[in-house]
Amino acid sequence: MSLPVTHSDLQERCLRLARLLADQMADHQGEDGNFVQHSFYAKAYALALWQNLGDARHHPKSISAINALKNEKQDHLYHREFIEYALERCPDINFETRNAILRNALYQSPRVANWRILGMRIRQSGSWHDKLRAELDWLYIRTRFWRAPVFMDRPGCFSAQYHAFCAALLTDSPIPAQREIAAKATDLIARICGTTGIPNLVGRGAGQSFGTVTALYTLLKHGYRVEAEAILFRLEQTLLLTETLPLKLLAPNPLPHDPGPNNPQTPGWYSYNRHYDYLAFSAFWLLRATMDTIPKSVPTNHSTAKADLLLIKDTRHYNARMCLRGKASYDVTPAPVLITNGHVFVPPTGGEEDFPSLYSPASQPLPAFAGHEAFGAFTSGTVNDTTVNIAFRLAGFRGRRSITFHEDEIVIHDQVRADDSSGLHLFRLLVPSGLAFEKPAGNRIDFPDLNLHLIADHPLQIADDGLFAVTGLVKTIFVPNQSTATLRIVWNPS
Secondary structure, eight states, rough: OOOOOHHHHHHHHHHHHHHHHHHHHHBBBBBTSBBBBBOHHEEEEEHHHHHHTTTTHHHHHHHHHHHEEEEEEEOOOOOOOHHHHHTTTOOOOHHHHHHHHHTOOOOOSSHHHHHHHHHHHHHTTTHHHHHHHHHHHHHHHHHHEEETTTEEEEETEEEEHHHHHEEEEEEOOHHHHHHHHHHHHHHHHHHHTTSSSSSSOOOOTTBBBBHHHHHHHHHHHTTOOHHHHHHHHHHHHHHHSSSOOOOOSSSSOOOSOOOSTTTSSTTTTTTTTOHHHHHHHHHHHHHHHSSSSSOOOEEEEEEOOOTTEEEEOOOOEEEEEEEOOOSSSSTTTTSEEEEEEEEEEEEEOOOOOSSSOOOOOOOSSSOOEEEGEEEHHHHEEEETTEEEEEEEEEEEEEEEEEEEOOSSSEEEEEEOOOOOOEEEEEEEEETTTOOOOOEEEEHHHHHHHEEEEEEEEEEOOEEEEEETTTTTTEEEEESSSSEEEEEEEEEEEO
C-alpha cells in the first residue's frame, strides 16, 4: 500500500471508483430504465450517483431511470425507505417528480436498526409532524438497538455490516447527540477493521460490499485514514480482479444469471440480496465520501468502551474476530474468523436460514457426530480477557470449547460429555478449500503459504465434505473419535 494516505488522496481514489461504477451501471441499464437483473432500489441510487457526478453522458440514463421509477410496482416488497433516501440526494429531482415516484407507497419499517434509522433520517427533513415522529423514532432506536458502542442489528444480535450503515446514516445527522453516537460507533468500526480492509467480518451480511462502503464512508468522515485506506485498497484490488464490485467481496466470482443463497457461485448471499442494488448503493456511498470536508482532527486513541459480545484480537501474525451473541447461525462465530498474511484462513460461516441455501447445521464449526448427521449448536459464549468460553449442545449432550489467544498461537480445547466418542468429530474448523496444505505428521497440518501449522494432541484429519462458508467451498479439519482434545494454531517466526 504505497499510495498516500492523506484525506484528499483517499477522496480522489473513491471518486475514481465511483466514476467507473457509474459507467458500468449505465452500460447495464436496459432501454426501459431497469437493469438486466431484478433489483429493489438500484435505479434510485444510480440516479443519485449520475446526477451528483454531473456527467452529461449519463443524462439520458437518468431520464430512463426516472421513468422506470414512476412505473414501478409498489407492493409489499417496495423498499420505500431506501428509494426515498436516494431521491432526497438527487440534486435535479424536484418535489413533484419525487412525489410522482413515491406516490402512496408505505414505509416498510421492519424491526431492524438500519431500516428504522433510515426512516428516521428521512423524516428529519420533512414537515413538523415528520420531525416529531423522527424524535419518537430516535427514542425507540436508542432503547431497542443502541448498546454502546454497538448498534444491534436485531435485539440480541450484532452485524458489523449493519452497524456500519447505522453509523454512516447518523454521521451527517442534524442532531449533535446522534453525530456523537455515530463517532462512538465509528471507533468500533475502526477496531473491527484494523488494517485488514474488511470491516464486516461477523454477523449478517459478512463480507458484503454494502457494509464495506458505508464503513469506508464513516471512517473517512471521522478521520480514520489508515483503516479507510485498507478498505479502499481491497476495493481497488477487487475491481482490478473482477472488473466490477461483487456483492460478496470475499467470494468474487463472475455473476451468474440466477444468483441467490443456494447458488454455489454466490456464497454468502441472502434471499433479499441483489447485485445491482449493492453496486449502485456502493458507488453512491463512494461518491458521498468525496463530498465531505477534511476532518478537523485525526483520532489518535481508540475508545476504551468495549462490547462484551465481541472478541477483537490483533497480533503481528493474525487478526481474530468473534461474536458471541445472536439467535441465528450467521450471528455467532463459534470459531474465530481469522485473517493471516492478508488471507482469510477461517472464514465467516452461516447464512440464509429461511430459504433454500448452501448452509445447514453442518456448516457451523462445532463438533458433530458426523455419521449420525448430528451437529453442535451454539448456546452461549463469554469473553474473559484473551480467552473465549463457549457452551454448545450436541445430540443431547453438553459440550464446552475454550479458545485462548496468544501473540503467536491460538489454543482451542474441545470437550463433549458423551457416553461414547465413536464417530465424534471435534473442532471441525472450516478453511477455504483452495488453500495448499501439507500433512507431515498424523497430528499436524501445515499451510506453508500462510506460514502456520495446526498441531493437535490426537491425530488430525482434513476432509472435503462439500460444505460452504461465505468465501465458498471449505475443507473440514477435525479430530475423530475423542471426547476431549486440544488444537494449537501456531505461526512460525518470520
